[in-house]
Amino acid sequence: MFVKIKDILAGKYPDGEEVQVGGWVVKNRSSGKIVFTVIRDSSGEIQVTTKKGNVCDDALREADALSLEASTIIKGKVRTDPRAPGGRELVATDVKIVGASRDYPIFGEGHNPEVLLDLRxxxxxxxxxxxxxxxxxxxxxxxxxxxxxxxxxEVTPPIIMSSSCEGGSTLFELKYFDEKAYLSQSAxxxxxxxxxxxxxxxxxTPSFRAEKSRTTRHLAEYWxxxxxxxxxxxxxxxxxxxxxxxxxxxxxxxxxxxxxxxxxxxxxxxxxxxxxxxxxxxxxxxxxxxxxxxxxxxxxxxxxxxxxxxxxxxxxxxxxxxxxxxxxxxxxxxxxxxxxxxxxxxxxxxxxxxxxxxxxxxxxxxxxxxxxxxxxxxxxxxxxxxxxxxxxxxxxxxxxxxxxxxxxxxxxxxxxxxxxxxxxxxxxxx
Ligand code: 4AD
Ligand code: MG
Structure with a gap:
């Protein structure tokens, strides 16, 4: 089915071989006749060049319409190009949009950390x-x-507890049917x-600490x-x-x-x-x-x-x-x-x-x-x-x-x- 971008960059497929990649758009720049797209999958990023003449008009339109974080399936031929980031690119033979993405809310640098956490x-x-x-x-x-x-x-201890391990001050309490129970602080x-x-x-296991302080090293739920x-x-x-x-x-x-x-x-x-x-x-x-x-x-x-x-x-x-x-x-x-x-x-x-x-x-x-x-x-x-x-x-x-x-x-x-x-x-x- 899909090959991994990392394997293309590592030279697993020779120049000219046609491969198919599924991924998401990192960047897209189009001049109408030629579209440069960077896509990523879980393994890496690669540049894709879609040119009028190499693909049908529908595919060129799809490439042109790719926007930040849209998902796409791209067929293309591997080409070594020292100018491409990673040293190889794909010359598209077919481009399809799978899931559109309009006005992706995280664009560019310098976002407020709280905004990014809301958009986690x-x-x-x-x-x-x-x-x-x-x-x-x-x-x-x-x-x-x-x-x-x-x-x-490896064993699987309980998470719901009847008593504390690390003292009462950081216990999360929960209603356990008609009784009081606690989330585990430690197994x-x-x-x-x-x-x-x-x-x-x-x-x-997850452990829970009702830490009242804001620090850069405390979570209320950690592994x-x-x-x-x-x-x-x-x-x-x-x-x-x-x-x-x-x-x-x-x-x-x-x-x-x-x-x-x-x-x-x-x-x-x-x-x-x-x-x-x-x-x-x-x-x-x-x-x-x-x-x-x-x-x-x-x-x-x-x-x-x-x-x-x-x-x-x-x-x-x-x-x-x-x-x-x-x-x-x-x-x-x-x-x-x-x-x-x-x-x-x-x-x-x-x-x-x-x-x-x-x-x-x-x-x-x-x-x-x-x-x-x-x-x-x-x-x-x-x-x-x-x-x-x-x-x-x-x-x-x-x-x-x-x-x-x-x-x-x-x-x-x-x-x-x-x-x-x-x-x-x-x-x-x-
Ligand atoms: O030092 P702690 O509280 O020790 C115990 O819970 C023992 N009962 C463990 C044991 O002997 N089995 O916690 C152990 C480690 C800490 O050293 C720290 O790395 C991490 O758990 N830890 C936290 N990590 C993220 N957020 C918190 N609020 C943490 N509290 C402890
Ligand atoms: Mg400790």
């Missing part, structure tokens, strides 16, 4: 957003490759239950890549995380070199990113911040500014371990010194936290006490606490925000462009 259902075809979606596809599939090759099973607690049969599990492993301690998990992140960056940069360049990222950096990544403790991080003149006291959690400052000292992702117990979630294992056995991975150049993980607390009494301290009733976590009653084992797990990772790899200012339809405090439409 159309803007989603733009070169930049398409490139980012291709990168995301590579990121997600290379994550899955890594997990499978490392002995993990973690369920993944913990699944390690008893499968040992190493992972999931890729969460989470792993959980039996018999694995914190430091062994960190070794695995640097393998995972390197693999995903290397593979994505290999597959999406052109897209990353076009987006203003540096594919060579991501292609060559290798373990080991630097590791510091929370205590060391506090000292670095204080030496840099930050008014930061031990016991606080790092915010955007602190993470940015810390990441400026390294050109690789940075692991920060052992945060104060007080600021972290109830399930993180008590290290015995007012700290927990946790890790955050902070991306370089100010891109901030990409991974949060920890070894899990296995002591039933300690867990109950920490749940109570968070102002919640341990009875609500009955099933979770059962996991500590029946064959508990040391285990660790982590969560990685797919959009945070894609934002860093694509060098994007704003996280909203790493998801087709961003949901934020001020938007859930279209």
């Amino acid at each position: 259902h159309l803007h989603i075809r733009s070169k930049e957003l398409v490139a980012i979606m291709k990168v995301k596809d590579s990121v997600l599939s290379s994550c899955r490759e890594w997990f499978r090759a490392s002995g993990f099973y 973690q607690l369920y993944l913990e239950s699944l390690i008893f049969g499968l040992e190493k599990v992972y999931s890729v 969460h890549i989470e792993g959980e492993m039996a018999w694995v301690g914190l430091y062994e998990m960190i070794d695995m995380l640097e393998q995972l992140v390197s693999y995903v960056c290397n593979k994505t940069a290999e597959e999406r070199h052109e897209e990353l360049r076009m987006l203003g990222s540096d594919p060579e950096y991501f292609k060559n990113l290798k373990p080991p990544f630097p590791r510091i403790t929370y205590d060391e991080a506090v000292k670095i911040l204080q030496a840099d003149g930050f008014d930061f006291k031990w016991g606080d959690d790092f915010g955007t500014h602190e993470e940015r400052q810390l990441s400026m000292h390294y050109d690789k992702p940075l692991f920060i371990t052992e945060y104060p117990l007080e600021v972290k979630a109830f399930y993180m294992k008590d290290a015995g010194n007012a700290k927990v056995l946790n890790v955050d991975m902070i991306a370089p150049r100010g891109f901030g936290e990409i991974i949060g993980g920890s070894e899990r607390e296995t002591d039933l009494a300690l867990l109950e006490e920490r749940i109570r301290k968070q102002g919640e009733d341990p009875a609500k976590y009955g099933w979770y606490l059962d996991l500590r009653r029946y064959g508990s084992v040391p285990h660790s797990g982590f969560g990685m925000g797919a959009e945070r990772l894609v934002r860093w790899i694509c060098n994007q200012e704003h996280i909203r462009d790493t998801i087709p339809y961003p949901r934020t405090i001020s938007r859930f439409n279209p």
